Amino acid sequence: MIPTKPHAALLASPGLGHLIPMVELANRLITHHDFHVTIFVVTMEPTASNKPIDLLPKQPYTSPTLYNLVVLPYVDSSAQMSPSDKIMTRLAIMMRGYVPSLRAELGSMKHNPTLLVVDLFGTEFLSLADEFDMVKYVYIPSNAWFLAMTICVPLLDKQAKHVGPLNIPGCKRVEYDDILDPIFDPENKDYDAYVRIALDLGTADGVLVNTWEHLESKTLFSLKNNKILREIFNKRVYPVGPLVRPVSLDYLGGELLEWLDDQPKESVLYVSFGSGGTLSSQQTTELAWGLEMSQQRFIWVLRPHIEHDGAGALFHAMDGQGQIISQYLPHGFLTRTHNLGKVIPMWAPQTEILAHKSIGGFLSHCGWNSTLESLVNGVPIIAWPLYAEQNMNAALVEEELGVVIRPKVLPTKGVLGREEIKKMIIKVMEDDDGIKMRVRAKEVQKYAKEAFTIEGSTLKSFSEIANTCENRLTDQRAKASIIN
Ligand code: UDP
DSSP: OOOSSOEEEEEEOSSHHHHHHHHHHHHHHHHHHOOEEEEEEOOSSTTSOSSGGGGSOSSOOSOTTSSEEEEOOOOOOGGGOOTTOOHHHHHHHHHHHTHHHHHHHHHTOSSOOOEEEEOGGGGGGHHHHHHTTOEEEEEESSOHHHHHHHHHGGGSOSSSOOOSOBOOTTSOOBOGGGSOGGGGOTTSTHHHHHHHHHHHHTTSSEEEESOOTTTSHHHHHHHHHOHHHHHHOOSEEEEOOOOOOOOOGGGGOHHHHHHHHHSOTTOEEEEEOTTTOOOOHHHHHHHHHHHHHHTOEEEEEEOOOSSOOOOSOEEEEEOTTSOEEEEEOOTTHHHHTTTTEEEEESOOOHHHHHHSTTEEEEEEOOOHHHHHHHHHTTOOEEEOOOSTTHHHHHHHIIIIIOOEEOOSSOTTTSOOOHHHHHHHHHHHHTSHHHHHHHHHHHHHHHHHHHTTSTTSHHHHHHHHHHHHHHHHHHHHHHHHHHHO
């Protein structure tokens, strides 16, 4: 049945880092343009909950009643994978296995969906949009610079191992150390998976990027006008950002909110490594010492280590409710820092914390969502990139906005020592440099808000997307009336 208002099907790859941006996109389509939205979620494990709400973090994340959340039944693709396959290759094989499930779901929807949005790992689903006469977009919950780099990857000579920076026509170059691992290593099987994704982008009607005009005007201009870039990629790029989860201060909870309220303005450093980032135990120990030696106030979201190598003193610390809040920290750390900071196990209400007036800095892995959440709250960043495009994110925000400091050694290439960590923390939280960074961060915050004004790039993008879908619906109605 052809609906009266557009229905959108959004597909999220496994992981909260993919689901969260899709939820925010869904909310915008619903609240501003009256779409019906169903988010389809791919899970990586047979045991993953099939209760959609369990996939979202335990916080009033967004109202799940606004949209439908459908978990696609688990498909086992392990027989198609070899033990040497890396993460992107595995993800690509796994996602491919879900194409029939999504086809079945789309076919059984009461109202014909008008719009299909997939994320970077869902590009193989784009062909389904043609089967169902849908508008098809890829949503890259990252920046335009990352998109520009991605579309250039198929141009690289696979045989010639790259050693230098990557020049992108009309855009800032990507320094060698900041380039994604698979790109310059033809031995790496992920290279092929990445090239395929890059080529697939050209089969979409457009690409949505979580950025805005003021943040990346040069790159957005080049994606639209640079002759070489247009030859390889001639689709519309829609800046739709900064899309971040709205703050719900209630969720901070009495104790944390009270503690934050009691701290001086902009005096607390928030430390977190995204939805899945973890550190080695040696690195955790160094970070703990760096924090303690800096004598700055902090909130630290602590996760189990990636490897349990026995370094650092092992003990279980208890919080007020008697739950385990840390596993490996230097002996006595929690006692000594009792008056300085809070260690929160596993997951914290990040957007709420960053929005609090006591927060003055963010030590972050620079995932793009975290980076944006910091920018929209005017909070400067100490960059601690771990994987994926996080080095690029840190470089972008450092060079374009001057609101980030980066360590001398990349955290992916070695252990950051306590002295350097201490110095970086003090620089951002106390020094003149930090004060200047905070002033600049507040300016960025202002520009981020402007993206959502009537003349802003984001509202314009959403209006165009909605118009395209409305036009498609009108065409479908016209066709249906001829047939009938
Ligand atoms: N997040 C959160 N609490 C945490 C850790 C992460 O709410 O304790 C949220 C964070 O606000 C962000 C997302 O999880 O929206 C992480 O996305 P990002 O792109 O920063 O990193 P990724 O998890 O993809 O590495």
